[in-house]
Amino acid sequence: MKYELVAGFETHIELATKTKIFCSCTTAFGGAPNSHCCPVCIGLPGTLPKLNREVVNFGIKAGLATHGEIAEISKMDRKNYCYPDLSKAYQISQLYAPLSIGGYVELSNGRKIRLHHIHIEEDAGKLIHQHGDTYVDYNRGGVPLIEIVSEPDIRSIDEAKEYVEKLQQVMRYIGISDCRMQEGSMRCDVNISVRPEGSETLGTRTEIKNMNSITNIAKAMEYEYERQVDLIESGGKVVQETLRYDDATNTTSSMRSKEDAHDYRYFRDPDLVTINVPRDVVESLKAEMPELPSDKCKRYIEELEIPEKDAQLLTKYRKISEFFDKACEGVKSAKSVSNFIIGQIFRRTETEADKETFDVSITPEQLNELVKLIDSGKIRNNLAKATLEKMLDSGKGALDFISESDMAGLDENTVNELCKQAIENNPKAVDDYKNGKEKAIKALVGNVMKNSRGKADAAAVEQKLKDMIS
Template sequence: MEYELICGLETHVELATASKLFCGCAASFGGEPNTRCCPVCLGLPGALPRLNRRAVGYAVRTGLALNARVMPVSRMARKNYTYPDLPKAYQITQYAEPICRGGGLRLFNGRVVPIERIQIEEDAGKLIRRDGKLWVDYNRAGVPLLEIVSLPAIYSAEEARDYLERMQQLVRAIGVSDGRMQEGSIRCDVNVSVRPKGSTELGARTEIKNMNSPAFMVRAINYEYRRQVEVLRAGGAVVRETRRYVEQNGTTAPMRGKEAADDYRFFPEPDLPPIFVTAEELEAARAALPELPDDRCRRFVTQFGLTEEEAGLLVRYRRVADYFEEAAGGLKNPSLVARWLLGPVYSRMSGDAARENFAPAVSAAQLHELAGLVEGRGLSTHVARQALEKMLDTGEPCRRFLTEQDFAGLDSAALREICRVVLARDSRAAADYRQGKERALQALLGAVMRETRGRAEPAAARQQLLSLLRENP
């Protein structure tokens, strides 16, 4: 029997507020353990929470960006469970009346994954295992989160990865989170089940907790799919449970039995009033919503002539997209700027954080000037690329590295003659190419570029070499 995979994601997005959800403690990442907490986030007797209104605004903005229904009234609730990283022995979250319902997120393949709900909640502390002991850091306790719950409508590990990465892109673009997975600003619980192909019934699901790496998530889902299929084919039943990902061998392992809603004994939070979102506040939030990544991607394709892949890579980081627009504005060939950004500029930036905080040594105006010299003064892209590398090394403008000779372009006849000279001088490489050795053409092309001091366009030089080689087989 063939089985298909069904996933649903509960994505936890840490909101970019200065303070925590119910107190004035700093919500920033890191710090010495247990130095950013107070009686409220530690749940000491008599301490009363006060809701962070900016977190509510960020929840509304996220709901609008996901085409969800923002509810005019929502309420906080207590979710009761005992765990070392939860100092109050309950979490303040939402349950029966979340702030947003419905909506969806579009995947790269065009399919929209429906959203069930978006709710505001507080984060727990962090457990640290060290020297055979278990330590607790409560700096993260009370940090504001959005939990965005999808319906079980994701049908492959690759779709789950795309969903998580697009959610990261969205929350960054609208400014509600820094989206740093490596710091836990986005992490998700993945619900996995399998069912016979053609069936409409959902199978028993397991939940893989706290995934904050797309690559690890793909491995965890694929392993869990195989494990569940093996259980069913052996005549067993999948146990509904919570599991963890084991990074060392790419498997999942049981943590505990899966709780049901009744186990948490939800009830309305007595220390907080309902949350009201007025029609005026909703319209103000809608008007302030920035251009969304999908819309910006489509505009980059139509306005600047980029491929969908180029546009998608650029809009993944808001600062990169802003930089590109400034550098490419008014150019006849904006794709040249896109190729430089995604090539030599990106190659110097290791990791997600560097691109998120995009600040290259070359300003957008300097890159625009260099591209303009290619368009307006016949500077070859090869020479321009060499100048760009030096600009990235020093931060100085392009004219510091260019001479008038660099602008003395080659016409077709002059380039052809240089190619003829190179072929005559290196007859062995020419013979090797005629015998099917493709690498010989690269050697000939390199010789032409040296002969012209980089002034020739590589594509044009290659065509001239091929033409001459065909003429003299």
């Protein structure tokens, strides 16, 4: 029997506010243990929380970016459980009236992964296990989160990976989080079940907690899918439980039986007021939103005639797309700008972290100036490529390396003379071309372009060489 994977995600994203959700402590990553804490965020008796308005704004932006409906009335609840990383024995979260309802994330195959809701909440502290002892660091406690809860719409590991990547990309674009999974600012709980292919009935699910790597999410899902299938086919039953994933052994193991909402005894937090989000506030925040990556990618393809693969590379990170947009202003061909970025500049930004920051030595205005020199016919593409390398090495503009004589072009007599010299100095290439090796002409063209310092028209030179040899 064939089985179908069914998965849904609960994705926790730390918000890039300067202070915590209910107090003025910093949200900066790192720092000495328990140095970013105060009586409010560690829940000392007599303290009262005060909701950070920017947290609500960021949550609204997340909802808008994922096509959700922003609730006019939203409330905070207490989620009660006793664990060492939660000093007051409850987490302030949302259950009954979350900030954003519905929405979806669209995948490249056209499928829309529906969202149940997005809510805001506080993060817990962190347990550190060393040499048989356990320490608690409450620096992370009270850092604001959004939790994005999807419907069980994911049907493959590839879809799961793309879903997480899309969420990460969108949240970075709208500027509410850096979503650095290695630092814990984006973490996923994966709910997974299996069912016979063609069945509409959901199987018993397990939840793999606190996944902070897309690679490990894929490995854990593959292992858990196979485990559940083997269990069912051997006559056993899947038990609803919470699991941890061990990347060293590539296995999942039980943490505890899976809780339902009633196990947490949710009730309205009595210390926090109701959140009212008027429509004019929503519209104001919507006006601040940047163009989303999916819309930008579509525009590049349809309006700027950029190939789809290139458009996806240009829109993967917001800083790259912003650089590209500025460099394209007023140019004849956006494809020329794209080629320079994806070709030469990307070679100097090798890692994904480099591309995310995109801290290159030239400005988009400098690249724009170089491309406009090509557009005007003052320089050829080969000279532009060589010039760009010098610009990237130095941070200087194109005109620091291109002289008036470079932009003057070549008269026909000079081109003819250079072609004759190329033919005379490269007899083997000439013989190879005469014997049917079409690519041999490229060596002759390269010789002319080198001796003309890129000023000759490569296409015209190639035709002239063919005529001369014939």
